[in-house]
Amino acid sequence: MGRRVLLVEDDASIATVITAALEDEAFTVHRCDSIACRDRMLGEHEYDVMLTDVILTDGDGIATLGDVTACYPDLPVIILSAQNTLDTAVRATDTGAFEYFPKPFDLDELVRAACQAADATVSGAGAEPDLPEGLPLIGRSQAMQDVYRMIARVLRNDLTVLILGESGTGKELVAEAIHQLGSRKQGPFVAVNTAAIPRELIEAELFGHEKGAFTGAVSRNIGKFEQAQGGTLFLDEIGDMPPEAQTRLLRALQSGRIRRVGGREEVTIDVRIIAATNRDLAPMIADGSFREDLYYRLNVVPIHLPPLRERDGDVPGLAVHFLRRAAAEGLPQHSLSKEAASILAAQPWRGNVRELRNFVYRAALLSREEQIDAATVRQLLSDRAEADAPAAAECDFAGTVTTWLAGAGFAPGTLYHAALAEFEKPLFEHALKETGGNQLRAAQLLGINRNTLRKRLDDLAIDPEGFSQRG
Template structure:
């Protein structure tokens, strides 16, 4: 729209100056103010073609002003800016009727592009859900990557578009799906989740679509499936890449025709659910390998959303730690404080287990350490240093190792992470067993000063079995030095 007038409201003089100059150079007439009262007076008088406003102003919050703006001029697009760049800010902006939301600091090129798009689109005032006043925080983080996720979710809240969430394990894919449901127009319906990787492949169709009595051996009564359970709400299909081909074909029919049949049934059943799918795999590779239907991929991938790994948003770690500490406190665990240097050290760690690994660490620190302040030394003990390449040692109250199982679990998590989307070569059990047996036998021989009979007794092995393992594992037989 040529010669359009942009109304700008922000109590920061520097921001007003920057916006005035940038929008004027872009060809817009600009009117600027530092307060909500003047902005409302202009809007009530019918002035302006678009509004750009900060949320927090000296005299009134923009979220309180927005309902009046939408009532007086429902077609007037309002772009909201805020330094309080949380998920709830984006949700509130959407619920109150804002055209879009930009976190501060913002990119001027992006701001001008959004203004141009808003002015060129036909505007309709959508129905918005009422704000229930609850200031919960389902998603945490203020990084640029998370801000983009908040904005996408805010735009999707009042739609039924199918969403495909991708990301590494532990990035919070189900949490995002729940947030989309809990703050969207289907919030009064059920949220039903199913993990394809956790269900035997021959039972997935029955789990999804239900079955009739006698449909297969053991089907003694009719059973409802997840589609029926999620009617009117949201169905979250986690690890969609593990769905077998037959089930993929049936799911495609649901997405194309909006109906399904139960296993053993003949009558089509209409369904009204929103589908949110998620995967940590590269589905395009699966398509090339003939493991995933290409037509189903494009049906599910209407809106793609990639969740960044924690290492790509390390700046969010302090906020996440605070969030998990508050959860731990509500559960009755001791309150801890993290030294700034400890948080800085955590930002340098690669976090192969992502947010889930961070949450587990915070819980472990809260439960096992008596210290009120978590120091860099404690963090260094728990996490493997990137520079040294040493694995982290699970620790107890005094900083000493707790269980071998924890150390093995941590190393296995890193081992699988190194292979990315692929699996390691076969024979993993034997390789791990060999690595555990070698130091165990070596330690037993050292403790018994090379006496294989005593070492066998210590280990609970037959002497011949121990000798065989010494040969197989290539263990150096302990020989005490002269001074020993």
């Protein structure tokens, strides 16, 4: 007798497509559309795998899976769902499901999973998890479904996670979700932005310090690692961590112990590490500004957080979510017209979710009507563009350069290098101002090698010490 599958799906068209694909792989398919029918058929027949939708004609398919797995602990279950939220992904994973597929799914992948599940033994279900209200991630795009599935897979272990994504995509929210839904949720969640800590203080901030360890250390200080004991330590902007701190962090991850600055005793640490960066670490490893061995310690489970422009269809839902949050925080309550939502969905949102949130809050504050309409959105977008953009004369960079070249006299053969020097000097000075004279971070900001920066600073007679007092 061939492999037998129970397909629990109340959408007849989807059930027909899945049935045909499974029968092509020599499965015998039994179909039903309700929890009651599922339970009856499980009692009457033996199955190698069960595929089930979440929302069925008579209830929640996930909520009742505990009874199924208790009676049939060796039956692999694949969950299908159009309820494409992080909540659903986590609930599906916590049932002990073999796999979870949000709709629409790749039919070939589903069939492949069914074939694998039919030859596997899955046991141990567990009760429906106690999920916190107000899960921090919103979005039902395929890109976010991939994120949800990765989050769900790391909740029941302490593997180190590296979250990669552009600024404003919500990396800290992903870290919070992993903590809130994971086995360490009863412990503290400690977040630290490594880029915001002065270079000379970062080790004391992370590992703590003893009294008298340095000027100003008037008492013992417990660092972020010890503050996060039993919980999660989130290291944001890890790509901006200076090399000497990278070395100490690597040692802590390898040994599970830290030593406070100025201290002699080692402290055993019990924390889960989640790191994040908006930088491409590969070229930093190549030029020596980021340790390769630390990268592999952090990059055990990478989660790529998509920019908003790749999250098809998520903008309107996010906008409505932010309107509700704005109202909960005391701003006027508003709804959003369909046309207004379409306009928002068409925007590039280079600042990603953070930029969208700020815009929606501004609209909630300034809109006088209960419903934010298309005209209001267009006006606010226009006002924002005028406020953000310099005057036309100031932003015409090419025109300014052309005018300058026309009035400058250069000896033959010197034009390129002379013009380059004129442009580089204010560029490097700006980078040094932005980084408080830190040459490593200035080189990272510019996207060049630190040695190249040093050479050009010498050539242009720029003293980086003159920028070190910037706050």
